Amino acid sequence: MNVAAFVVLAAMLTAYVMLDGYDLGVGAVHLWFSKTERGRAASFAAIKPFWNGNEVFLIAAGAALFALFPKVYAAAFSGFYLPFIIVLWLLMIRGMSIELRGYFTSDIWNGFWDVAFWLSSALLVLFFGVALGNIVRGVPLDTQGYFAGTFTFLLNGYALSVGALALTALSMNGATFLWMRLDPDLRPRAQTLMRALWPVVLLLFIGVTVETIAAHPIGAHVGLWIAPAVALAALIAVYASKRAGGALAASSAFLAALMASAAQTIFPFLLPAFRGGGLDIYNAAPNAYSVGTALTVTIIGVGAALCYGTIAAYRMMRA
Numbered sequence: 245m246n247v248a249a250f251v252v253l254a255a256m257l258t259a260y261v262m263l264d265g266y267d268l269g270v271g272a273v274h275l276w277f278s279k280t281e282r283g284r285a286a287s288f289a290a291i292k293p294f295w296n297g298n299e300v301f302l303i304a305a306g307a308a309l310f311a312l313f314p315k316v317y318a319a320a321f322s323g324f325y326l327p328f329i330i331v332l333w334l335l336m337i338r339g340m341s342i343e344l345r346g347y348f349t350s351d352i353w354n355g356f357w358d359v360a361f362w363l364s365s366a367l368l369v370l371f372f373g374v375a376l377g378n379i380v381r382g383v384p385l386d387t388q389g390y391f392a393g394t395f396t397f398l399l400n401g402y403a404l405s406v407g408a409l410a411l412t413a414l415s416m417n418g419a420t421f422l423w424m425r426l427d428p429d430l431r432p433r434a435q436t437l438m439r440a441l442w443p444v445v446l447l448l449f450i451g452v453t454v455e456t457i458a459a460h461p462i463g464a465h466v467g468l469w470i471a472p473a474v475a476l477a478a479l480i481a482v483y484a485s486k487r488a489g490g491a492l493a494a495s496s497a498f499l500a501a502l503m504a505s506a507a508q509t510i511f512p513f514l515l516p517a518f519r520g521g522g523l524d525i526y527n528a529a530p531n532a533y534s535v536g537t538a539l540t541v542t543i544i545g546v547g548a549a550l551c552y553g554t555i556a557a558y559r560m561m562r563a
Contacts, residue, residue, distance in 0.1 A: 260301035267291035269418020271365020311538035323391020338364035373410025377403030382518040424488035475501035
């Protein structure tokens with residue numbers, strides 16, 4: 245049951261990265277995609293029907309973490325309080341920029357929200373990447389499982405490398421989405437931007453993979469090489485794809501494989517300690533009945549969100 249809870253939580257976070265990843269990526273490349281009002285307005289219009297539905301999976305994952313592994317929830321929010329507050333502000337600024345831009349026909353007004361959209365999106369991706377890097381690396385925990393480090397400890401070289409990979413990978417994903425979604429005359433610019441970001445993503449992926457293997461040796465466990473191999477194959481497919489839909493599917497598979505690789509690296513821990521040990525799926529979970537109940541409710545809720553908030557919305561806006 246605890247393993248199933250880990251898998252469901254990892255799947256929810258992966259779904260969030262795959263869905264909200266492209267609209268965060270659109271924000272991260274927003275200022276560089278186009279210098280014209282038409283191009284920038286088109287990038288907003290491309291994600292506007294989907295962005296708030298995509299963020300449901302982040303909220304749902306937080307609620308599932310609280311229900312399934314309350315000790316991890318308590319330790320994470322106590323240790324990462326300042327980063328979480330910053331993330332909340334960035335989410336609010338980003339939502340305001342999407343909804344308020346275009347209310348007035350003013351270059352100053354639209355220009356302000358363009359910068360706010362770009363900055364909040366890019367910083368969100370960077371923060372999420374740094375957080376993931378610290379989880380894979382391990383954080384300092386005291387004997388009771390609470391964060392015992394400082395904010396500056398989180399800004400280590402490995403975590404910043406993961407943050408850089410996240411920023412470039414989601415930027416490439418966002419450019420690929422624009423390539424598929426925009427009018428024909430705007431698509432070549434998005435395709436060119438995607439191809440310009442691709443070699444940077446490849447170099448960072450190789451570098452982070454080498455760093456991760458050095459910290460968590462895979463050894464002879466052949467199964468642990470599957471996710472990194474799938475990620476590399478998907479990344480190659482992004483560049484090789486001649487159609488935008490195929491490139492976006494490959495880019496999404498690349499992100500999913502990265503998340504799977506991170507999950508298998510830390511398993512069975514949810515919040516590893518920097519010097520070994522930490523909070524795992526057994527010592528951080530309540531009794532079996534509570535885990536089973538919370539897991540059932542989580543699966544039902546995620547199923548409803550997928551049916552209504554994702555599948556229905558994409559079917560309605562598929563044109």
